[in-house]
Amino acid sequence: MALSTSTGRTLRVCALYPELLNIYADRGNLLLLRRRCEWRGIGFELTGSSLGDSLDGRGHDLFYIGGGQDRDQQLCAEDLLRTKRASLHEAAARGAAILGVCGGYQLLGHAYAIGDEEIEGVGLLDVRTVRDPGPRLIGNVAIEVSLEHELEPRMLAGFENHGGRTRLGADARPLGHVLKGHGNDGRSGHEGARQGATIGTYLHGPLLPKNAWFADWLIATALRIDPSELSPLEDGLEREAHRSARRAAGV
Amino acid sequence: MAVPLVPKLALARAAGALSRLRGGGATSVPGKLLLKLEPDAIGALASRLDRGSVLISATNGKTTTAAMVASILERRGLGLVHNQAGANMAGGIASTLLSAARPRGRIAGELGLFEVDELWLAPVAAQLSGLRAVLLSNLFRDQLDRYGELETIADSWVSALRDRPAREAMLVLNADDPLVADLGRDREGFVGDGEDRVGDVRGDGNGRVVYFGVEDDSLALAGMAHAADATHCRRCGAPYAFDAVYLGHLGHYHCPSCGRRRPSPTVRAGAVTLEGVRGARFRLSVPEGAAEVKLSLPGLYNVYNALAAAALAVALEIPLAAIVAGLQGSRPAFGRAETVTVDGRETRILLVKNPAGCNEVLRTLALEPGEHDVLGVLNDNIADGRDVSWVWDADYELLAGRVRSVTCAGTRAPELALRLKYAGVDPHRIRVIDDLAQALTAAAADRPSSDGAEPLYALPTYTAMLQLRELLVRRGEASSSWR
Numbered sequence: 007m008a009l010s011t012s013t014g015r016t017l018r019v020c021a022l023y024p025e026l027l028n029i030y031a032d033r034g035n036l037l038l039l040r041r042r043c044e045w046r047g048i049g050f051e052l053t054g055s056s057l058g059d060s061l062d063g064r065g066h067d068l069f070y071i072g073g074g075q076d077r078d079q080q081l082c083a084e085d086l087l088r089t090k091r092a093s094l095h096e097a098a099a100r101g102a103a104i105l106g107v108c109g110g111y112q113l114l115g116h117a118y119a120i121g122d123e124e125i126e127g128v129g130l131l132d133v134r135t136v137r138d139p140g141p142r143l144i145g146n147v148a149i150e151v152s153l154e155h156e157l158e159p160r161m162l163a164g165f166e167n168h169g170g171r172t173r174l175g176a177d178a179r180p181l182g183h184v185l186k187g188h189g190n191d192g193r194s195g196h197e198g199a200r201q202g203a204t205i206g207t208y209l210h211g212p213l214l215p216k217n218a219w220f221a222d223w224l225i226a227t228a229l230r231i232d233p234s235e236l237s238p239l240e241d242g243l244e245r246e247a248h249r250s251a252r253r254a255a256g257v
Numbered sequence: 258m259a260v261p262l263v264p265k266l267a268l269a270r271a272a273g274a275l276s277r278l279r280g281g282g283a284t285s286v287p288g289k290l291l292l293k294l295e296p297d298a299i300g301a302l303a304s305r306l307d308r309g310s311v312l313i314s315a316t317n318g319k320t321t322t323a324a325m326v327a328s329i330l331e332r333r334g335l336g337l338v339h340n341q342a343g344a345n346m347a348g349g350i351a352s353t354l355l356s357a358a359r360p361r362g363r364i365a366g367e368l369g370l371f372e373v374d375e376l377w378l379a380p381v382a383a384q385l386s387g388l389r390a391v392l393l394s395n396l397f398r399d400q401l402d403r404y405g406e407l408e409t410i411a412d413s414w415v416s417a418l419r420d421r422p423a424r425e426a427m428l429v430l431n432a433d434d435p436l437v438a439d440l441g442r443d444r445e446g447f448v449g450d451g452e453d454r455v456g457d458v459r460g461d462g463n464g465r466v467v468y469f470g471v472e473d474d475s476l477a478l479a480g481m482a483h484a485a486d487a488t489h490c491r492r493c494g495a496p497y498a499f500d501a502v503y504l505g506h507l508g509h510y511h512c513p514s515c516g517r518r519r520p521s522p523t524v525r526a527g528a529v530t531l532e533g534v535r536g537a538r539f540r541l542s543v544p545e546g547a548a549e550v551k552l553s554l555p556g557l558y559n560v561y562n563a564l565a566a567a568a569l570a571v572a573l574e575i576p577l578a579a580i581v582a583g584l585q586g587s588r589p590a591f592g593r594a595e596t597v598t599v600d601g602r603e604t605r606i607l608l609v610k611n612p613a614g615c616n617e618v619l620r621t622l623a624l625e626p627g628e629h630d631v632l633g634v635l636n637d638n639i640a641d642g643r644d645v646s647w648v649w650d651a652d653y654e655l656l657a658g659r660v661r662s663v664t665c666a667g668t669r670a671p672e673l674a675l676r677l678k679y680a681g682v683d684p685h686r687i688r689v690i691d692d693l694a695q696a697l698t699a700a701a702a703d704r705p706s707s708d709g710a711e712p713l714y715a716l717p718t719y720t721a722m723l724q725l726r727e728l729l730v731r732r733g734e735a736s737s738s739w740r
Contacts, residue, residue, distance in 0.1 A: 028650075029398065029401065029406075030401070030644075030646050031646035031647060031648070031649035031650045033649060033650065034646070034649030034650075034676075034679075037649070038679065041679050075406045075407065075408055076408075077408060144643075145402075145643065146643065165402075165643070165644045165645075165646060167401060167402050167644065210646055211644070211645070211646050212646055215675055215679070216672070240684070243671065243674050243675045243678050243684060243687070243689075244675060246671035246674070246675075246689065247671045247672045247674070247675040249671070250669055250670070250671040250672050251672065254637060254643075254668075254669065
């Protein structure tokens with residue numbers, strides 16, 4: 007078998023605040039990335055960067071930010087601005103992939119509201135998260151996404167649970183449009199946001215185990231190769247799990 | 258004009274009988290109707306109990322702990338009104354009281370023993386004028402889509418305890434869970450604040466606190482499990498530092514910023530020995546003395562349940578010998594480490610419903626030598642939580658290299674199968690059979706050897722456990738617990 011171009015490479019992942027921003031089983035996302043690299047002979051390096059730690063904007067191919075309890079998320083927001091904002095902007099500028107899920111998505115925007123307070127974010131995505139008097143948006147969700155290197159639109163399935171309503175500015179594109187569920191604000195039909203390789207979404211469940219194809223797309227994007235260059239894996243259970251999550255959303 | 262209680266009781270009873278005739282197992286149906294007719298029914302019926310009521314709440318272990326308390330108290334000849342089937346919201350508690358109510362304002366029992374859902378603690382406690390003690394054991398990450406964040410539940414408990422009658426009841430708290438232990442800090446003269454008030458433990462409550470905790474360094478884990486929840490000092494907001502971690506975020510901790518420490522408990526477990534899935538032993542210390550306890554329930558989580566039950570019994574002035582006898586006589590509650598026979602094969606049912614509880618079950622299973630056959634059932638009904646993310650927070654890695662076969666069933670079976678694959682279980686040993694009845698038959702039939710001595714371990718979520726038991730009852734392999 008010919009070695010694919012990815013063999014011998016190493017995916018360097020940095021998880022931000024892994025001990026605080028992890029409440030929606032964010033570890034599942036990191037585990038998918040790890041195993042799917044290892045099974046292909048791609049090296050995998052995981053570094054954590056937490057409160058007070060500096061961040062090496064050049065040392066990682068993929069940055070991951072999960073969701074946390076309100077109080078913890080606020081601590082992280084302050085720390086992000088103080089110690090990590092410049093490095094993250096540097097990383098995004100040189101094309102590193104950045105994925106924020108749930109609270110992590112809100113932190114990537116300009117600001118998010120909690121109670122009557124507005125907390126400043128790192129501003130990598132042109133989005134703003136506000137509150138409205140409505141209920142939390144909770145439930146299974148499925149969205150359709152169109153990504154480069156993919157021949158046709160594909161589906162992401164997951165679970166959302168958020169009080170904030172996220173509004174997109176002119177520079178951000180939605181990650182996908184909602185097939186079932188609420189999405190960014192329950193009204194716009196948009197879910198998530200994208201600017202280059204910086205992606206935010208409310209889909210947990212976790213996201214990557216329910217959508218192994220998207221884990222591969224992220225790995226490829228972070229390594230700056232085409233996903234078709236990744237060697238195929240025995241994905242029977244992965245496809246069944248994806249179908250199960252779609253069924254739960256009613257798609 | 259107010260309609261008297263009696264016709265409302267009759268109507269609610271009739272609704273319950275009708276629901277059972279139609280094959281419903283829902284024990285909360287008559288209670289829900291009764292509460293519609295009479296919103297104060299819980300308070301009105303509970304006021305008939307001569308010795309008042311006690312409440313038990315926690316994320317994990319409510320049903321087992323209440324069963325242990327019942328085992329202790331029944332041995333003392335106390336008549337209990339107890340929601341033993343685990344229907345623990347207001348409707349379930351009202352149903353239990355309704356079925357104990359007798360004509361002419363009487364009730365069949367002296368003491369109310371109620372486990373109560375975390376979010377229902379405040380409204381239920383507010384109704385119980387004869388509330389004697391509130392036992393609060395632990396708060397773990399659970400069903401975020403239904404319960405919300407841990408701190409939200411902790412806040413609701415703070416307000417539940419602020420008002421009468423809970424304000425004047427004895428509080429029985431787990432010193433090892435910082436979120437729970439903090440609930441007793443504001444009480445005057447809590448037991449275990451370093452001052453010798455041992456004699457005060459007994460008595461009529463008066464808002465005092467009994468703390469319980471594990472003191473056994475040999476049990477300490479290398480570090481926090483992934484699913485452990487960050488906990489902060491409620492006084493100054495700094496994250497707690499842990500000197501020992503026993504289970505999830507339970508352990509010995511202190512606040513590095515303001516110096517607040519774990520309260521030192523008056524009811525303690527030491528010298529703990531875990532005997533796989535068969536049982537556990539520990540040394541129980543209470544103000545009266547100390548004694549060995551041999552549990553037929555497995556795992557450190559059941560040691561915590563026993564310790565909680567013992568602390569509540571201490572609050573109720575039960576002597577040590579009776580506590581020990583009651584704990585040792587405890588049998589597994591409904592679906593919790595229960596053993597049944599399926600097609601001639603011994604099957605152990607171990608309920609798993611959230612990461613912390615699941616981890617303890619997996620840890621206990623890992624103590625058993627050899628490779629196991631496992632039936633995992635993952636449902637996403639409302640009572641399970643619609644969000645099944647939590648399986649990725651649980652340490653299924655503990656099963657890697659320890660399973661001969663895993664059968665995955667339930668509404669989200671493929672997602673459990675995937676979790677096991679990424680935990681390092683050989684995919685060739687994993688099969689998916691969505692339908693529970695078929696999965697059970699297949700798993701029971703697939704024996705490692707002809708003598709069939711190795712048990713099957715069934716790990717269902719809550720509604721899967723109910724379905725599993727219903728299947729077993731229909732097959733005549735378990736007795737019905739619906740009353």
